[in-house]
Each structure stands twice: as C-alpha cells, then as structure tokens.
Amino acid sequence: MPRLGELEAAIMEVLWSAPGQATVRDVLGALDREPAPAYTTVMTVLDNLHRKGTVTRERAGRAWAYRPAQSREEFDAEAMAAVLESSSDRSATLLRFIGKIGPEELARLREVLDAQEGSR
Known part of the structure; x- marks a missing residue:
C-alpha cells in the first residue's frame, strides 16, 4: 500500500x-x-x-x-499492516509500536485482544 x-x-x-x-x-x-x-x-x-x-x-x-474507496480506519489499518509486513523483524517493530502508544490505547488493545481470545 x-x-x-x-x-x-x-x-x-x-x-x-x-x-x-x-x-x-x-x-x-x-x-x-x-x-x-x-x-x-x-x-x-x-x-x-x-x-x-x-x-x-x-x-x-x-x-x-x-x-x-475505504474508511479512514480501514486505510490506516492497511498502512500499519504494510509497515509491519515490510519489517525485517516484525516482533521488534511491533514491540516498539506498542511502546509508543499511550495507556488508554494500550488498555483498549488489551480489551480487544481479550475479546478475540475469548471468542476462539
């Protein structure tokens, strides 16, 4: 993208x-x-x-x-995925990203992950 x-x-x-x-x-x-x-x-x-x-x-x-052609959120999510996919070390990139988000976004991320885990 x-x-x-x-x-x-x-x-x-x-x-x-x-x-x-x-x-x-x-x-x-x-x-x-x-x-x-x-x-x-x-x-x-x-x-x-x-x-x-x-x-x-x-x-x-x-x-x-x-x-x-898509919502702002869909566009942003695709851009974030493209950055992650192009990284030579996806885990390190993901960890650096998580380290840069604020506590409110981190809490929301935990909620989403917990909900996804519960639905499996």
Whole structure:
C-alpha cells in the first residue's frame, strides 16, 4: 500500500470528512492550505488517487465526483499492516509500536485482544 504525500493526505482528509461525494471544486474549496493549490493540481492528485485505487469516482454532470474507496480506519489499518509486513523483524517493530502508544490505547488493545481470545 503506497503512503500518501502531503497534498494527497490533505485531500483524503477532505474526502473522509465529506458527507458524500465531492468534486474537484468541492475539495479545493474545503482545503485549508496557503497558498491554495491550483484546480488542475487537485484534479491531477485526485486522478492519481483514483488510479491507485484510493478513491472511487463517478460522473456528476460534466465533472467527476470522488469518494474514498475505504474508511479512514480501514486505510490506516492497511498502512500499519504494510509497515509491519515490510519489517525485517516484525516482533521488534511491533514491540516498539506498542511502546509508543499511550495507556488508554494500550488498555483498549488489551480489551480487544481479550475479546478475540475469548471468542476462539
């Protein structure tokens, strides 16, 4: 799974926050960046995200309307799995990750693991 560049990530944040589909103009209007990128730049980034399978699109009149291909949580989980899979020492990477999460997330992780263990 490819990582997102800075503008790609900003555009995906807009799409994940949108209540439905968004056109290039919608995305451009919602981006909070100075200076604002050009319309054609946003259009190119959305086209690239579509080719990568990160967004889907359908015609909305003469324009394309975009939406994320998966939820933010699904995307993040796949990114985390890809990092773990690419590691030369998965156990060490996993332990380092666990060492960096806060106590609340660690407690939630324990709950999820306990629930999974109980369902087996």
